[in-house]
Amino acid sequence: MxxxxxxxxxxxxxxxxxxxxxxxxxxxxxxxxFFTATSGKDAALLASFLQSGELSRRYLITVEERPEAAAGNTGTPAQSGAETFAHAYAQALAALPEVERAWPANRPPREWIAAVQAYAPYYARIYSLQPEAEQELFDPARLQARADGLKQALLSPQGGFIRQVAKQDPLLLSLQGFRQLQDRLNTPAENNAKVSGLILQSRAPALDTAAQAQLQTLIRQRFDELNATMNHAYRLDMTGVPVFxxxxxxxxxxxxxxxxxxxxxxxxxxxxxxxxxxxxxxxxxxxxxxxxxxxxxxxxxxxxxxxxxxxxxxxxxxxxxxxxxxxxxxxxxxxxxxxxxxxxxxxxxxxxxxxxxxxxxxxxxxxxxxxxxxxxxxxxxxxxxxxxxxxxxxxxxxxxxxxxxxxxxxxxxxxxxxxxxxxxxxxxxxxxxxxxxxxxxxxxxxxxxxxNMMMDMSALKQRDQDIRSHFTGIEPGRFVVAQGKDLETALQQSEAAELRLRKLKESGALGEFYGLYPWLVSAHLQQDNIDRYNRAVDSEFIAAWRAALLHAGLSADKLAPSAQPAAALRPDFALSPEVRQILSGQIIEQPESVALVIWLGDHDTAVVSKALEGLPGVRYFSHHDxxxxxxxxxxxxxxxxxxxxxxxxxxxxxxxxxxxxxxxxxxxxxxxxxxxxxxxxxxxxxxxxxxxxxxxxxxxxxxxxxxxxxxxxxxxxxxxxxxxxxxxxxxxxxxxxxxxxxxxxxxxxxxxxxxxxxxxxxxxxxxxxxxxxxxxxxxxx
Missing domain, CATH: 1.20.1640.10 (Multidrug efflux transporter AcrB transmembrane domain)
Incomplete structure (x- = not known):
């Protein structure tokens, strides 16, 4: 040519x-x-973990009362101005089509409440992670106090929620299993009435930067609009994977x-x-x-x-x-x-x-x-x-x-x-x-x-830590993994790990941890729970409970324990879309195994690693390491x-x-x-x-x-x-x-x-x- x-x-x-x-x-x-390889089991696990959708789509947002506004605030610590503002702000954000849900950090979203109620029929199978150590739950001498407590709960502001649970679980044993969740929601990381946190979950993936940038603009716009009605008394900050x-x-x-x-x-x-x-x-x-x-x-x-x-x-x-x-x-x-x-x-x-x-x-x-x-x-x-x-x-x-x-x-x-x-x-x-x-x-x-070879985000990471200090959050990048050939094996290993982590938490060596119990419970633990339940809840126990209910002025017929507790809690129920959202990427299904993630709060690496020694399939996992x-x-x-x-x-x-x-x-x-x-x-x-x-x-x-x-x-x-x-x-x-x-x-x-x-x-x-x-x-x- x-x-x-x-x-x-x-x-x-x-x-x-x-x-x-x-x-x-x-x-x-x-x-x-670009920086993390996916060859090798550890790297593949990390890649799967980093790609989990629910957790990565969450924003942690703080609303802080400005000092000049705080001087004139007459709100009580139980209902500060920042908390009231954050609640209204969460409602405004939840109305955005780009937002899947938004809720105050110290209040569970409605989906969580509905999910907890759905677990009530399984009370006899999920009430304890260590049933042999909690026999006082069936102590006849304590039944009157429990009946009186049930009455107070029914008359409390949460009475509607308790009523739905008590219809199927009159002893509120299912809530016994969820008590750690209640502590997690009601205990702020810092007792600061001038700062209130809320959590937002976006619909778009965290790495859809165009959508996340648009959402972040809307988050700030809604804040500015609402803050203008309050004479700009508050300031906003946020963090999360989408921000990074x-x-x-x-x-x-x-x-x-x-x-x-x-x-x-x-x-x-x-x-x-x-x-x-x-x-x-x-x-x-x-x-x-x-x-x-x-x-x-x-x-x-x-x-x-x-x-x-x-x-x-x-x-x-x-x-x-x-x-x-x-x-x-x-x-x-x-x-x-x-x-x-x-x-x-x-x-x-x-x-x-x-x-x-x-x-x-x-x-x-x-x-x-x-x-x-x-x-x-x-x-x-x-x-x-x-x-x-x-x-x-x-x-x-x-x-x-x-x-x-x-x-x-x-x-x-x-x-x-x-x-x-x-x-x-x-x-x-x-x-x-x-x-x-x-x-x-x-x-x-x-x-x-x-x-040190990645982008320098030291200032952003420090801001991230400051924001997270207002939440009962996890430490990003450090967690415990229980890995087994199938879900049942992984659950048993995860439950063994949670027992040891509870001891660390009680001793103060671990600030908080978010496991999978009781959202997911192994068949082995379910059987142990119901066996002990059946031995404890005999005819004498039921008679004593009815007497306690009558003394408290409650209906003994409507609140009597069921003689036929519900069938086993099956994984297909526990892994419903609602529960999967709650677990936020804590379940990693791999071709030949299942890995379950336990989030960790503030902790010492050496102490946690040593506490988990000897547990098969369980180990401490650090993104940094x-x-x-x-x-x-x-x-x-x-x-x-x-x-x-x-x-x-x-x-x-x-x-x-x-x-x-x-x-x-x-x-x-x-x-x-x-x-x-x-x-x-x-x-x-x-x-x-x-x-x-x-x-x-x-x-x-x-x-x-x-x-x-x-x-x-x-x-x-x-x-x-x-x-x-x-x-x-x-x-x-x-x-x-x-x-x-x-x-x-x-x-x-x-x-x-x-x-x-x-x-x-x-x-x-x-x-x-x-x-x-x-x-x-x-x-x-």
Whole structure:
């Protein structure tokens, strides 16, 4: 096909392809999906837990009375102004179509009350978690006091609720099982009458950031409207997974915009400064844009979605992918009047092997075990290979009318000459640095806290803790898991764990815990309960209870215990939609097992872990500890992948040159640059993570291109070749340096490691490859 037709077809198809890529690509911003792997039982359990819908959709909201308003408040602690306002505010929020339910934190939602009433018929099977220790429930001497208490409860404001329960459970044994729930609802974390909390559950998933952002706007609008009627006497604050997800989404979008803008503008300005050709810039950027679209489509095809951080890191590929067209431009500008296709064919062997070594680096990155790198590996590989193909077969057609000027970077010729004149002295200095670097390597400090590599949300986390202090809430990220082959086994293990946790709570070592009892009760415990019930509730007990009822002025016939307690509480009843919402993701069904989660309040990790020792299938689970274990696994795997990556790059170079010496010289500058940077981190006391290791491998794979071009010297002019390599290095360095502007720590680590790696490797090329470059062309072509 002629260049004219190639040009026309490309310009016609590119807009259609980019539009299709935009519509096809699905972007996600879930940080857990990027940072947390799902391989391994623990990681898979964590992923399932993090994806549980009910808990993740909840907001914890506080309404606080302003100090100036509090001075004039005449409300009693039992019914403060903040509590009254929060109750009205909850009703206003519950009316929003985006809200599934909203309720004051110290009052159960209506669905919970109805669910508790539905458990009344099963009173004889669920009344105790440890029935052998609660025989006083059937002590005849206490029956009169219980009958009097029943009468008071029927006459209380909750009389309607008690009446419905007592019709089927006159001894209120089912409420005995639910007493911990009552304590949980009625005991505030802080006795502060000026602050009132409420809980809101959204309909949209927590990670639907667009819907959650709209809901958060409505939450604030309703508050402002209601607060205006109270002379702005209150202030609002809220936390929860949706709040974190919206802030993370906004921050990631800001990072993507700032990084991609600075990277693109920097590369464009450098290109214009070096080549001084708008038409050439237009041709190259069209190729880069097409390649970026290929990367996004390939990532979505493989993973179903493309993460925002992948797109942010992908923007750094602008500098990498520009390298290949720039080498063609640099050599074509040296041969003015010749067809650009000749320049492409001249440097094609170097372009091809250079692209392959870079792809190897990204693939090793993807095989490191870090989930986010898998997407980056696919995105980058598709991007680079697309750029390579378009440079080979499309770029010459786009450059037929472009005015080309050879690049010139001040100082490079002088550095090249300096390395030639003082090579021996510089090599001696380099060897000294090499031995010093090797001596420093054992001092490397490893960073094993994966949370330190995520987005810095320390201020938001502190605010989260402040808000949660007003709730009888759980500690996010730390819980107990009971895992069994089926639900019955898991329930028995969970009940054994709850018994030990109760003892910790009584001793003060555990602030609170939310188990599954009595919402879900094992068949074994149900049988134990009803056996003891049947032995205790005999004819004498029933007669004594009837006498106590009559003495209290209650109907003995209507409130007599049933001689035939209800059948077993079946899981299909207990796992109704209403109860599942109450349990809020505490049931995790896996292919070969069932895991039950017990939420924990304030506690000491060591004390809880020790208390659970010896319980089969039960263990303490910490999100923080798991992330740290993952970080250590990533670190060990990254070192292995570093070795395999370097070996594979060397093998590709050997296949290219068929000479061990040339393959070694080609990768030596990049490898030593990585070693020196690693040693510098050790000398500075910088904590090093698996991410630093993999980024240095990435720097080696990119910088290796410079060694290949320098060794091949395709234009047979080493000064012109080094200028072309310098132009490529600058655009790549600008792209990766732009990542340093991001708020995300991951992007900043990539920025530092790769930028310094490629610059140092570029500077070492003439020193380490030296005269070999000038004689290699004829042998390698």
């Amino acid at each position: 002629s260049y004219v037709w190639r040009r026309r077809c490309f310009l016609l198809l590119l807009p259609l392809f980019l539009m299709a890529a935009f519509l096809f690509t699905r972007v996600e911003t879930d940080l857990n999906a 997800s919206v802030i993370a989404h906004d921050q990631i979008n800001q990072d993507v915009m700032s990084v991609s803008t600075v990277s693109t503008v920097g590369v464009v300005l450098l290109f214009l400064l070096l080549f001084r050709s708008l038409s050439a810039l237009q041709s190259v950027m069209l190729i880069v844009l097409a390649s970026y679209g290929v990367g996004a489509v390939a990532t979505t095809l493989v993973f179903g979605v493309t993460h925002s951080l992948t797109l942010a890191l992908g923007s750094s590929l602008t500098g990498v992918c520009v390298d290949y067209p720039m080498h063609v431009l640099a050599h074509a500008s040296q041969r003015r009047g010749e067809n650009p296709g000749l320049a492409v064919r001249l440097v094609w062997p170097s372009l091809f092997i250079g692209a392959l070594t870079t792809v190897v680096g990204y693939c090793a990155l993807g095989l490191s075990g870090f989930p986010g790198f898998r997407q980056i590996a696919v995105f980058a590989s598709a991007n680079i290979l697309a750029t390579l193909a378009l440079t080979r077969w499309v770029l010459p057609a786009l450059l037929t009318r472009a005015a080309l000027h050879p690049p010139h970077i001040a100082g490079l010729d002088a550095w090249l000459g300096f390395c030639r004149r003082y090579r021996r002295a510089l090599l001696a200095l380099l060897m000294t640095g090499l031995f010093a670097s090797l001596a420093l390597l054992p001092q490397v400090r490893w960073l094993d806290n994966l949370e 798991l992330l740290n274990d993952l970080a250590r696994d990533y670190r060990d795997h990254s070192l292995v992948m570093l070795g395999w990556g370097l070996l594979l790059i060397y093998l590709l170079l050997w296949l290219r040159y068929r000479q061990l010496k040339k393959a070694w010289f080609s990768m030596l500058p990049a490898t030593l640059a990585a070693l020196f940077i690693f040693a510098a981190w050790a000398a500075l006391g910088q904590e090093v993570s698996f991410l630093h290791v993999m980024c240095l491998l990435l720097a080696v794979s990119i910088c290796e291109d410079y060694g290949i071009f320098f060794l091949d010297n395709g234009g047979k002019d080493i000064n012109a070749t080094y200028q072309a390599i310098g132009a490529s290095m600058l655009t790549t360095a600008v792209s990766f340096a732009a990542l340093g502007l991001a708020e995300n720590a991951t992007l900043r680590i990539v920025s530092v490691a790769v930028t310094f790696g490629i610059v140092l490797g570029f500077l070492l090329c003439p020193l380490l490859i030296g005269a070999d470059a000038e004689t290699s062309t004829s042998k390698s072509e």
